Amino acid sequence: MASYILAIDQGTTSSRAILFDENISPVASDQQEFEQHFPNSGWVEHDPDDIWKTTLQTCRGALQKADAAASDVAAIGITNQRETTLVWDRQSGKPVHRAIVWQDRRTADTCSNLKHAGHEALVTEKTGLLLDPYFSATKIAWILDNVAGARDAAEQGRLAFGTVDTYLLWRLTGNRVHATDATNASRTMLYDIHAHDWCDELLDLFRIPRSMLPDVKDCAADFGETEADLFGAPIRIAGIAGDQQAATVGQACFKPGMMKSTYGTGCFALLNTGENAVQSTNRLLTTIAYQLGGKTTYALEGSIFIAGAAVQWLRDGLGIIGQASESGALAEQADANQDVYLVPAFVGLGAPYWDAECRGAMYGLTRGSGPEEFARAALESVCYQTRDLLEAMQGDWGAAGDTVLRVDGGMVNSDWTMQCLADILDAPVDRPEVLETTALGAAYLAGFQVGVYPDMETFARTWALQHRFTPEMGENERVRKYDGWKNAVRRTLS
Numbered sequence: 001m002a003s004y005i006l007a008i009d010q011g012t013t014s015s016r017a018i019l020f021d022e023n024i025s026p027v028a029s030d031q032q033e034f035e036q037h038f039p040n041s042g043w044v045e046h047d048p049d050d051i052w053k054t055t056l057q058t059c060r061g062a063l064q065k066a067d068a069a070a071s072d073v074a075a076i077g078i079t080n081q082r083e084t085t086l087v088w089d090r091q092s093g094k095p096v097h098r099a100i101v102w103q104d105r106r107t108a109d110t111c112s113n114l115k116h117a118g119h120e121a122l123v124t125e126k127t128g129l130l131l132d133p134y135f136s137a138t139k140i141a142w143i144l145d146n147v148a149g150a151r152d153a154a155e156q157g158r159l160a161f162g163t164v165d166t167y168l169l170w171r172l173t174g175n176r177v178h179a180t181d182a183t184n185a186s187r188t189m190l191y192d193i194h195a196h197d198w199c200d201e202l203l204d205l206f207r208i209p210r211s212m213l214p215d216v217k218d219c220a221a222d223f224g225e226t227e228a229d230l231f232g233a234p235i236r237i238a239g240i241a242g243d244q245q246a247a248t249v250g251q252a253c254f255k256p257g258m259m260k261s262t263y264g265t266g267c268f269a270l271l272n273t274g275e276n277a278v279q280s281t282n283r284l285l286t287t288i289a290y291q292l293g294g295k296t297t298y299a300l301e302g303s304i305f306i307a308g309a310a311v312q313w314l315r316d317g318l319g320i321i322g323q324a325s326e327s328g329a330l331a332e333q334a335d336a337n338q339d340v341y342l343v344p345a346f347v348g349l350g351a352p353y354w355d356a357e358c359r360g361a362m363y364g365l366t367r368g369s370g371p372e373e374f375a376r377a378a379l380e381s382v383c384y385q386t387r388d389l390l391e392a393m394q395g396d397w398g399a400a401g402d403t404v405l406r407v408d409g410g411m412v413n414s415d416w417t418m419q420c421l422a423d424i425l426d427a428p429v430d431r432p433e434v435l436e437t438t439a440l441g442a443a444y445l446a447g448f449q450v451g452v453y454p455d456m457e458t459f460a461r462t463w464a465l466q467h468r469f470t471p472e473m474g475e476n477e478r479v480r481k482y483d484g485w486k487n488a489v490r491r492t493l494s
Contacts, residue, residue: 002074005447006062006235007439008055010080010164011243012101012265013312015054017062018436019073020443024453024462026436028068030061037098042105042347045098048086051164052171056230063231070233076172076226077239077446079246079438080164082187085139087150087212088167090160093175096147099164100139103266103305103347107138108356119205126192126199128277128286133356134303136163137189137206144207154209161212163188165240169223172237177224179215182291183245191216193277193288196296218291219245220449239445241290243438244268248289248299249445250437251406252460259393259403262438263411266350267307267382269389270299271397282392283352290445292456300396302351302389306344306360308411310378313346320371328416331376339481340364341488342377352392355493363488379417383424384485390425404428408437415469423473424482433464 003022009015016031034050059076063069083102088095100106111131114120120131129135140161144151153159162170166180185191185198190208192199198213217223223237241249244262248270251260256274261267270289277286277298289299311324321327334340341363343349348356362377390403405427411417412431422429434440447453471478 002072003452004066004068004073005443005452006059006073006076007443007446008059008076008078008168009243009436009439009442010051010055010078010168012081012103015051015058016439017055017058018439018443019062019066019068020440020447022452024440024444024447024459026434028062028066030058030065032058040106042108044101044103044347046084046101048088048095048099048167051099051167055168060231070231070235073235074452075236075238075446075450077442077444078165078168078237079241079243079442080168080184082163082184082242082244083134083136084164085136085143085161086164086167087140087143087159087161089153090158093170096150096159097143100142102134104139105133105347105356107133107142108348110138110141111356114205122201122205123189126194126202127186127189128193129189130283130285130354132354134350135187135189137202137208140208140212141206154212157209157211159212160214162214165242166214169237169240172226172230173224174227179217179223181217181219181221181240182288182296183219183242184240185216186288187242193286193296193298218294220292220445222449236450237446238449239442241442241445244270244301245288245290246441246445247408247438248272248441250434250439250441251408251432252463253406254456254460257397258406260406260408261386263307263382263407263409265307265309267304267386269302269386269393271393273298273300273397278396280392280396282395283354284389284392284396285351300393302392304382304385304389305347305350307382307385308409309346310342310344310381311411314375314378318374320374324410325413327375327379328414330372331379332416334372334376335368338364338366338369338373339484340369340373340377341485342374342381343488343492344378344381345492349489349493352388353489353493358492361488361492363491379414380420380424382411382417383421384482386421387424387482390427404430406430406432408432408435418469419472422469422471423478426471426478429469430465431467431469433466
């Protein structure tokens with residue numbers, strides 16, 4: 001009997017596939033980075049063929065490493081970079097433009113104009129989101145308005161829109177299934193998270209034909225099966241969730257009040273609010289955490305655009321480290337008497353500031369500032385931004401003082417960074433045994449749907465702590481450093 005679950009984790013800078021066994025343990029994985037395109041300042045694009053080819057190759061690579069055949073795989077689960085926008089021709093299957101990535105800010109002016117026209121209240125009421133170029137809606141509109149013939153083709157029903165999950169599902173099923181899940185739909189700025197349907201008022205506002213949009217399903221559902229020639233036999237596709245929601249599932253944050261933060265290219269913190277879609281008064285997002293059996297669980301989310309990307313900047317932009325793993329050791333050597341702050345607004349600032357126009361800045365530089373201080377400032381910026389989110393969430397949720405943060409993603413391998421995080425937050429930080437919680441969540445959803453994996457309560461009991469970081473910094477030092485951060489942000493925003 002097929003007992004493996006194949007998780008596709010299609011991220012911003014790489015595609016990865018992980019094969020999990022019947023005990024929900026990873027047995028083989030494969031990963032490939034792909035090229036980032038920056039055609040203009042603040043613009044970020046991906047080649048859809050790169051997304052597809054690296055996904056397909058890593059799936060085949062993981063199967064090969066485990067000496068497994070398609071017949072050994074009970075189902076595929078997909079998790080993906082969210083908000084990234086693809087539009088393609090339904091007949092040829094060819095994208096009409098490169099994928100516009102979630103980080104892309106080209107529609108900042110459009111969003112600003114819509115805000116000034118008084119439309120943000122409608123967007124927030126229906127979607128739980130703010131009017132920002134981060135989300136998919138203005139990206140779709142930009143493609144329709146800037147690609148020759150695209151709007152006419154869309155109005156004739158010839159074009160399809162999808163976030164990355166939808167595009168991969170379309171390709172995997174041989175152009176047969178055009179669908180998404182509720183979590184990805186909730187990030188488009190077009191989906192009414194209360195009525196559980198695409199919102200006609202918003203479609204009219206952004207001038208997007210409804211015919212472009214995919215069907216919306218639960219996170220664990222029947223999404224079809226793969227073309228037989230891709231892996232040697234058809235494989236069911238049974239789970240889809242956006243990367244941050246998948247990580248929430250993988251971290252077993254199933255009870256209201258539980259919180260996780262994922263540190264990848266960006267940082268994304270989600271607080272489970274149960275059946276209540278809590279309206280934020282602190283410019284956080286109200287979003288769908290997961291939807292199972294037709295029942296929706298909501299979350300408050302704070303989005304930081306630059307986290308691991310700041311470490312990539314140290315490596316690729318400044319050349320002061322050879323690989324990301326060196327950043328913690330370099331930061332540890334920094335001069336403790338220097339207060340250097342990096343506000344990493346390379347593509348604007350996300351929650352709770354939501355300023356698409358500001359750009360990154362360094363403060364506190366002296367003649368003695370060098371690579372060590374730059375490394376520390378980059379890592380500390382992630383910790384300060386997380387505290388911004390935590391304080392905003394506590395203000396909305398009213399649970400100050402008792403938060404334990406479950407963390408995952410590439411950056412959490414750095415003990416120095418996680419200790420710094422606990423110190424700045426003044427809260428425990430829990431690092432799990434399985435760090436690939438995004439892929440784990442996608443695997444669990446698919447495995448649960450096909451009966452390979454257990455119910456949520458049983459799954460939650462399998463969550464295992466690898467290390468808890470507890471605060472060690474004195475309160476005066478914590479206050480002083482965080483006040484310096486807030487001052488740096490104020491200067492950047494002004």
